[in-house]
Amino acid sequence: MAIANGDRPARQPQKKFFHRKKFCRFCTDSNVKIDYKNPAILGSFVTERGKIMPRRITGNCASHQRELTVAIKRARTIAIMPFVTAEGR
Secondary structure (H helix, E strand, O other): OOOOOOOOOOOOOOOOOOOOOOOOHHHHOOOOOOOOOOHHHHHOOEOOOOOEOOHHHHOOOHHHHHHHHHHHHHHHHOOOOOOOOOOOO
16 A cells, blocks of 8 residues: 555554453352451452552452452451562562
8 A cells, every 4th residue: 555645554453452341259249248357358359569459450349349448458457468568578
């Protein structure tokens, strides 16, 4: 294709990624409860550096993400979960 008048030729759009719909784990499975005394569940929503993962990554709904954040902060305060990991300092 020749470039006329300095315009670029139109390219076909390419689909690079397949985005799968994320579902809230707590809405889909009613047996899983958010509890600050259960670090096994809370640990999957925290990065290896100790940061709380955002909603867009975990797929949680807004109400459960708020509940989860409060539970993680409460567990950190009473020393069930660490604020940072040993290598995160």
